[in-house]
Amino acid sequence: MPILDQGYQHWDGKLAGRGLRWLAITRQGVKAQFKNRWMVSTLVGALAPALALAGFLVLWGLFEQQATILEPILFLFRDLPQEIRDGPKAFRATFWTLAFALFFQVQTFFAFLLVMLVGPDLISQDLRFNALPLYLSRPLRRVDYFLGKFGVIATFLVAIMLAPALLAYLIGLAFSLDPSVLRDTWRVLAASAAFSAVAAASMGLLMLAMSSLSRNSRFVTAMWVALWLLGGAAVDAARQTPARAWAPLASYSDDLASVREALFDHDAHWAHLSDVFSRGRDAVRGAAGFGGPRRTGLFGIPIGPPRGAAPPDAPRPPMPPDFEELDDDAPPGWPWSAGVLAGLAAGSVLVLSTRVRSLDRLK
Amino acid sequence: MSTSDATPPDEPPVIEFRGVSKWYGQVIGLNNLTLRLGTGVTGLLGPNGAGKSTLLQLATGQLRPSQGEVRVLGVRPWNNAGLNRHVGLCPEQDAMFEWMTGRKFLRACGELAGLGRRGAREAADRTLELVGMTAAADRAVRGYSKGMRQRTKLAQALIHDPEVLFLDEPLTGTDPVARHELMELIAGLARAGRTILVSSHVLYEVQALTSRIVLVNRGRLVAFGDVRQIRDLIDAHPHRIVLKGPDRRALAAKLVRWDDVEGIELPRDERAIVVETRAPDRFYQRLPGLAREADAPIEEIESEDDNLEAVFKYLVNP
Amino acid sequence: MTSPAPEARAISNLPSPGSLAAVVRITVARQLRGKRIWLFVLMFAMPTALAILVRRHAHLYVPDDSATALLHVLIPQAIVPLTALLFASSLVQDDVEEQTLTYFLIRPIPRWAIYVAKALGAVLTTSALAALFMTSTVAAIRWGVGGFGAPELAREAGVLTATSTLSMLAYISIFGLLGLLTKRVLVAGVGYVIFFEGFVSNIPFLIRHATVLFHARVLTVRWLGLDGGPWSIDPETAPAASVSLACLAVTSALFLALGAWLFSAREFRVKTPEGG
Numbered sequence: 036m037p038i039l040d041q042g043y044q045h046w047d048g049k050l051a052g053r054g055l056r057w058l059a060i061t062r063q064g065v066k067a068q069f070k071n072r073w074m075v076s077t078l079v080g081a082l083a084p085a086l087a088l089a090g091f092l093v094l095w096g097l098f099e100q101q102a103t104i105l106e107p108i109l110f111l112f113r114d115l116p117q118e119i120r121d122g123p124k125a126f127r128a129t130f131w132t133l134a135f136a137l138f139f140q141v142q143t144f145f146a147f148l149l150v151m152l153v154g155p156d157l158i159s160q161d162l163r164f165n166a167l168p169l170y171l172s173r174p175l176r177r178v179d180y181f182l183g184k185f186g187v188i189a190t191f192l193v194a195i196m197l198a199p200a201l202l203a204y205l206i207g208l209a210f211s212l213d214p215s216v217l218r219d220t221w222r223v224l225a226a227s228a229a230f231s232a233v234a235a236a237s238m239g240l241l242m243l244a245m246s247s248l249s250r251n252s253r254f255v256t257a258m259w260v261a262l263w264l265l266g267g268a269a270v271d272a273a274r275q276t277p278a279r280a281w282a283p284l285a286s287y288s289d290d291l292a293s294v295r296e297a298l299f300d301h302d303a304h305w306a307h308l309s310d311v312f313s314r315g316r317d318a319v320r321g322a323a324g325f326g327g328p329r330r331t332g333l334f335g336i337p338i339g340p341p342r343g344a345a346p347p348d349a350p351r352p353p354m355p356p357d358f359e360e361l362d363d364d365a366p367p368g369w370p371w372s373a374g375v376l377a378g379l380a381a382g383s384v385l386v387l388s389t390r391v392r393s394l395d396r397l398k
Numbered sequence: 399m400s401t402s403d404a405t406p407p408d409e410p411p412v413i414e415f416r417g418v419s420k421w422y423g424q425v426i427g428l429n430n431l432t433l434r435l436g437t438g439v440t441g442l443l444g445p446n447g448a449g450k451s452t453l454l455q456l457a458t459g460q461l462r463p464s465q466g467e468v469r470v471l472g473v474r475p476w477n478n479a480g481l482n483r484h485v486g487l488c489p490e491q492d493a494m495f496e497w498m499t500g501r502k503f504l505r506a507c508g509e510l511a512g513l514g515r516r517g518a519r520e521a522a523d524r525t526l527e528l529v530g531m532t533a534a535a536d537r538a539v540r541g542y543s544k545g546m547r548q549r550t551k552l553a554q555a556l557i558h559d560p561e562v563l564f565l566d567e568p569l570t571g572t573d574p575v576a577r578h579e580l581m582e583l584i585a586g587l588a589r590a591g592r593t594i595l596v597s598s599h600v601l602y603e604v605q606a607l608t609s610r611i612v613l614v615n616r617g618r619l620v621a622f623g624d625v626r627q628i629r630d631l632i633d634a635h636p637h638r639i640v641l642k643g644p645d646r647r648a649l650a651a652k653l654v655r656w657d658d659v660e661g662i663e664l665p666r667d668e669r670a671i672v673v674e675t676r677a678p679d680r681f682y683q684r685l686p687g688l689a690r691e692a693d694a695p696i697e698e699i700e701s702e703d704d705n706l707e708a709v710f711k712y713l714v715n716p
Numbered sequence: 717m718t719s720p721a722p723e724a725r726a727i728s729n730l731p732s733p734g735s736l737a738a739v740v741r742i743t744v745a746r747q748l749r750g751k752r753i754w755l756f757v758l759m760f761a762m763p764t765a766l767a768i769l770v771r772r773h774a775h776l777y778v779p780d781d782s783a784t785a786l787l788h789v790l791i792p793q794a795i796v797p798l799t800a801l802l803f804a805s806s807l808v809q810d811d812v813e814e815q816t817l818t819y820f821l822i823r824p825i826p827r828w829a830i831y832v833a834k835a836l837g838a839v840l841t842t843s844a845l846a847a848l849f850m851t852s853t854v855a856a857i858r859w860g861v862g863g864f865g866a867p868e869l870a871r872e873a874g875v876l877t878a879t880s881t882l883s884m885l886a887y888i889s890i891f892g893l894l895g896l897l898t899k900r901v902l903v904a905g906v907g908y909v910i911f912f913e914g915f916v917s918n919i920p921f922l923i924r925h926a927t928v929l930f931h932a933r934v935l936t937v938r939w940l941g942l943d944g945g946p947w948s949i950d951p952e953t954a955p956a957a958s959v960s961l962a963c964l965a966v967t968s969a970l971f972l973a974l975g976a977w978l979f980s981a982r983e984f985r986v987k988t989p990e991g992g
Contacts, residue, residue, distance in 0.1 A: 073900050152903065163813075253809065254752050256902045257802045261759060264910075268794050269762055271785070460821050461983050473727055477980060480727030482824040489822075491986065493815035495742065497749050509738035510823040512731075554819070 060183025081145035085199030088138045096210030116315020136299040154242035155255035163250035188239040197231035226298040244383035247390035290372040297369035412593040418466035427452035429617040439588040441604035442597040444614040486555035490566040501535040511558035525553040544571030563594045636674040642698035649694045731829045743837030760849035767856035800887030801905040803838040828976035846880040875939045886928045889971035920948040931960035
């Protein structure tokens with residue numbers, strides 16, 4: 036029987052390539068987060084909108100095919116204009132786009148929560164417990180360290196944004212049974228991927244920069260919350276000034292919303308849908324012969340102004356001459372919002388490179 | 399191993415543990431420990447995770463026993479803040495209020511101890527002098543070396559002149575000169591009538607301070623009392639005595655005939671033999687006679703065993 | 717032969733005022749250290765900056781609109797509870813994480829007194845911030861408008877500071893207790909601020925009497941003679957100022973007492989930081 040050496044043995048195998056070393060940090064970081072009950076609950080909760088999106092796409096697919104399975108719930112569609120009921124496929128892109136845009140709007144809130152739970156400890160704890168030498172004394176560059184940490188946030192954001200959107204899209208495809216659905220809706224998928232990338236990059240870099248600013252993760256959480264809550268509140272307060280059109284640029288959530296709406300071409304689709312509903316409403320009124328505004332609905336959910344709204348010829352109070360020029364303030368375009376996000380990202384990179392120094396310059 | 403009081407029979411114990419157990423969830427920190435300590439210095443020893451810190455935290459009222467009773471000066475420490483007027487703790491962790499200077503930190507501790515502003519100021523100056531930190535007192539604590547932190551921590555434990563002191567690794571990180579000074583300080587405090595329980599890994603330092611030890615392992619009390627008495631009681635392990643001479647084989651040939659010699663080992667050192675005996679005192683009595691014999695001269699004698707490290711090794715790794 | 721039973725030492729658990737003052741001083745000093753205080757200064761300075769911006773650039777400046785937006789919405793609904801949450805969450809946790817809690821626990825100060833003194837230290841710091849920036853915001857909004865001068869500033873700023881302080885005390889008591897119950901106090905606190913305080917306090921049902929914000933608004937309406945319309949507070953039916961004052965005081969006392977009791981009963985693993 037040979038006697039085997041139980042002592043230290045050198046590794047003879049192949050070392051992982053340089054390009055993937057950051058993955059070890061990401062893997063370990065993601066695994067560690069699953070011990071956090073709150074994070075797991077938020078992750079599970081964030082899947083609910085995805086289920087709703089998938090459910091809507093299934094319903095729409097069946098509606099397009101006029102499937103008999105929908106007969107028990109056809110009453111939900113009765114408020115749709117005739118134009119849509121007669122040819123739903125022509126409105127496929129619009130409804131899909133608006134549904135996905137709404138999905139991402141809701142998921143942005145979950146992303147805020149998730150990043151708040153996952154992000155603050157990433158770098159601040161390494162600073163607090165002086166763990167940076169443990170990383171940087173290995174054959175890891177600073178960029179590997181940053182990528183690894185960024186990968187943790189990106190993993191969770193992709194898990195609640197892109198992955199469920201992709202799955203819902205595939206489910207929508209499956210229930211459409213129509214090859215033209217790809218041609219009509221590929222832009223939705225592209226916009227989903229693009230917005231997920233923008234959100235992950237922006238939020239990830241911002242949170243990492245904040246995490247590198249303090250050794251106290253509670254302080255980092257405070258900065259994150261302040262950015263989201265107080266930014267919006269300040270914008271609301273600033274709406275009294277002539278700069279109100281530009282005020283939304285100061286709100287991080289508004290900037291993200293502006294980019295999202297641009298990627299999904301949300302305004303155009305919403306305007307198109309509003310036109311169709313207006314035409315539908317006018318047609319109904321004309322055909323029925325009795326007046327009184329009727330609140331339109333969408334799958335049974337009322338939209339539009341409530342009944343009893345003031346008649347169009349009710350007298351309006353005279354406006355002071357100075358206010359006339361303020362009536363049509365156009366908000367800044369999405370490039371400005373994208374510029375703000377890019378500026379924040381650049382600032383984050385600068386902060387990170389200053390705060391997380393190489394080994395020979397660590398305190 | 400039988401436990402015994404470390405207090406003279408006519409003196410009440412200062413620190414008393416009666417059947418104390420402490421568990422953290424599924425983990426047992428201390429297991430049915432009974433202990434009585436009187437005045438003077440007692441060393442608290444044990445490997446990592448033995449329960450030393452748990453014992454100290456129970457004694458200082460930071461933890462509540464899951465079972466049994468702890469008393470210090472006759473009073474339960476848990477939620478009895480008034481007892482802390484008579485008790486001082488030098489904690490193991492390095493952290494202090496980092497933004498303060500050493501002097502301000504000690505003044506703050508004095509005020510927390512209820513000395514009042516002037517009393518705290520005077521006490522701070524006095525204890526800084528005692529631990530040799532006067533020169534560095536006005537520097538921020540965050541800039542202190544390990545040794546300076548240890549001295550400052552000891553100072554804050556002494557600032558209110560307590561009767562009972564608990565010192566958790568007080569000498570870690572100190573240089574040899576500082577270590578010597580602090581050990582003298584601790585010995586002086588004990589001579590003045592204080593009760594001091596010192597927890598340490600550095601066995602020779604504890605041995606220099608006291609011969610009275612408490613040895614814990616895996617939450618249990620393993621041994622308690624004088625080092626030598628404990629050593630004598632360890633029947634399982636014979637004493638090992640090293641003899642050195644020019645002709646070790648001749649020496650070995652003579653010793654192997656003695657009844658109280660249980661074993662003889664020839665180590666690498668060609669001049670040495672290691673003798674194992676269960677009756678070391680009798681062995682030592684006969685040794686001079688052997689040394690006078692011309693054909694078996696003995697040039698050196700040393701015992702590997704008559705120290706704390708041997709006791710520690712035998713009891714912790716049986 | 718066993719040793720005689722030790723005589724129990726007569727000890728007093730009453731804390732000395734000096735010790736308590738030392739706890740308060742250390743708490744205040746810790747809160748004012750480092751970068752954290754600048755975050756709070758920025759948060760509180762934002763309304764003043766906005767007030768100046770609006771006043772400088774608005775075509776038709778209406779001070780009451782600014783006051784409503786900043787003094788009666790932004791500050792009490794967002795800044796005050798968020799500040800209280802941040803201070804209260806670090807009340808005990810900072811000392812546990814930095815392993816300095818030991819230096820309080822080994823002193824002759826009862827645990828409940830340590831907790832209460834820390835909470836009061838936090839209230840002192842936050843109230844001082846609130847007083848300073850409330851005064852500056854009121855001045856930025858109203859100074860020189862319609863004869864608004866020093867006496868009016870003192871009155872309005874004084875009332876608003878008082879209501880902010882009472883709100884801070886209540887919030888710090890609530891969030892301090894929350895901080896002892898859960899490590900994720902910030903997440904829970906933000907949820908409480910947004911959904912409970914922010915939403916429930918604005919709906920005209922009885923449940924809003926359970927919110928701190930509602931009582932703070934009642935006090936503001938009563939003491940400054942405001943129209944409670946924007947918050948559905950009818951002066952005819954709303955509680956009297958003394959009732960709201962009592963509600964805030966009782967809430968603070970209750971949560972502070974609960975927090976103090978929990979702090980006394982809990983063990984803290986300071987040597988190896990919990991969850992570290």
